[in-house]
Amino acid sequence: MNTTKIGWIGLGNMGIPMSQQLINAGYPVTVYNRSKAKEASLKAMGAAIALSPKELIQQTNVVFVMVSNDEAISDIFTGKDGLLSAKAKGKIIINMSTVSPAISKEMAALCREQGSDYLDAPVSGSVKQAQEGTLVIMVGGASATYEQAKPILEKLGKLTLLVGETGAGNTAKLAINTLLSFHVQGLAETVLFAQQNDIKTEDMLTIINNSALGNVVAKIKGEAILNDNYKAAFALKHIAKDLRLAKAEGLNSPLAKIAYQTFQEAEAQHGEEDVIAVIKQVGK
DSSP: OOOOOEEEEOOSTTHHHHHHHHHHTTOOEEEEOSSGGGGHHHHHTTOEEOSSHHHHHHTOSEEEEOOSSHHHHHHHHHSTTSGGGGOOOSOEEEEOSOOOHHHHHHHHHHHHHTTOEEEEOOEEOOHHHHHHTOEEEEEESOHHHHHHHHHHHTTTEEEEEEEESTTHHHHHHHHHHHHHHHHHHHHHHHHHHHHHTTOOHHHHHHHHHTSTTOOHHHHHHHHHHHTTOOOOSSBHHHHHHHHHHHHHTTOOOHHHHHHHHHHHHHHHHHTTSBGGGHHHHHTO
């Protein structure tokens, strides 16, 4: 049994399997989620339940946060019963959400004022990788804090890498998700072009997956196209948000401009569907 007490905030598609990995690794875990129904599966595995972020940080040593956007982060940290309202010292708070570098820098400064440490540690990978503990974790923050947290992070990912100071993890995540948008839109356009010229989708995907261009994204999202399955593993609204964040950080290259426009336009109708639902937008 590991003695480090872990708190987990945010039980979405990724948060549930990631927190389960830590329970399975023998850590005592306390969870908090705004939607209480999602806490049940973790409670059944032995997790304790906190009534607020304030209560959670008082009971734990290392707190993980995995939520959807900057607004949620601000509320969790600075809300009425937020993490910072506890005025707890000596804690490590690890923000694994895909958010702006600016919100990480702001929250890190507030944590430092109270005598706690902050890491931004967003992940690359989806639900399957979260379930398998094979995520790629990119971290921003102090080297000493990272070394303390690394053994825990290694339970969640196949690669954990310190890429710079506070906010650098967030920037790296925006960069790789920009590439993801290129891959997904490119796959959608390729399949549609093949279809328009009487090439079967399954044949085109077989060609792609057996070529130098084959990759995990093409395989998984290609299967989704074939099965007409657009249930969100990674919702399109999230990559639309990530591209907005990247644009705010200065991303303005030719492909990025096109992807930005495509995913912003697709979000209204297909935002709750998987990212590969962009094929419906580019096929209009």
